[in-house]
Amino acid sequence: MLEIQVKSFKELTTLELYKLLQLRSEVFVVEQDCVYQDIDGKDEQALHILGFKNKKLVAYTRVFKPGVYFKASSIGRVVVSKHERNHKYGYDIMEASIKAIKSYYNEDLIKISAQCYLKQFYTNCGFKAVGESYLEDGIPHIAMIKEN
Template sequence: MLEIKVKSFEELTKQELYDILQLRSEVFVVEQDCVYQDIDGKDQKALHIIGYKNKKLVAYTRIFKPGDYFEASSIGRVVVAKNERQFKYGYDIMQASIKAIKNHYNETLIKISAQCYLKKFYTNLGFVSVGNEYLEDNIPHIAMIRKHLTH
């Protein structure tokens, strides 16, 4: 079971920020072999959903209120450490993120930009794809929305 923390950028310790950026870089830059600007100037506006297992960061997302990223509230930078994925922590961190959007922003409409190979994962969490696939940083993505809280 993950220990989940929700923190604003200002509340993050230097070590937490370092751990978050290290995990994002490990997966999005190194594992996915994708050169892109992860540090995009948006972390300051986000709430950070941090999942710990035995005091080690293993899962993470960042959430935005409507207008700060998309028109709707949104979840991004969804990441689970490679050696922890078999434990389904992706579902835990996403469910915590959906709940945090409801608790902090009083919103249930959520839009994400999902990597296409994860479409089934997001569908299982109540998201529905909208529009056509598109390339983002040379990786196929699809926009997905979730309209109501069912979990």
Template sequence: MLNILIKTFSELTTQELYGLLQLRSEVFVVEQDCVYQDIDGKDQIALHVLGFADDQLVAYTRVFKPEAYFKDASIGRVVVKKEARLFKHGYSIMEASIKAIATYYNETTIKISAQTYLNTFYTNLGFKAIGEEYLEDDIPHIAMVKN
């Protein structure tokens, strides 16, 4: 069971910010061997959804209101610590993120840019693929929408 915290950028403690940046780097840069600009200037306008297990950050997303990233509300930087994935924390953090968009933005339509290999995961959460596969930072992605 995850303990979920939802915070704006200015509400994050220094430790929480360090932890989420460390987790994103650990998975997206090191594990996926992808050199890209993670710190993109959008964290300041996002809501941060942090998932803790035993006081350790193991899952995270950032969510955006409509027009902040895409036309629709969106969820990005979906990440779960490698050794915590067997506990299905990805579903918990995504469900909390979907709920946060409904609560904070009163929105139900959500667009994501999903790594293609996670298509089934996102489909299980109610997302549907739209358009063609594309490369983002040399990793195959597909746009997906949940209504």
């Protein structure tokens, strides 16, 4: 089970910020071989959902209130360390992210831009695909929504 922490950008310690950027880079840039601008100026507006195992950051998302990323509230940068994926921590971090949107923003509608190969995972989390797939940073994505 993950220890979950929810923090605003200002509440993050320098070490936590370093570790979350390191994890995002490890997966999205190196593992997925995708050159893109991860540090996009939106982290300051996000709530950061951190998942720790034995005090090590192994899972992470960032969530936004409506109007920042999409018209609806949203979850992005969903990441689990490669060596921890067999524990299904993706479900834990998504559940914590959905709860954070409800408790911090009082929102039920959530929109995500999901990598197509993870469509079933997000479907299992209660999301439904909308529209056609599209390329985002050279990787096929699809919009998905969840309404509580």
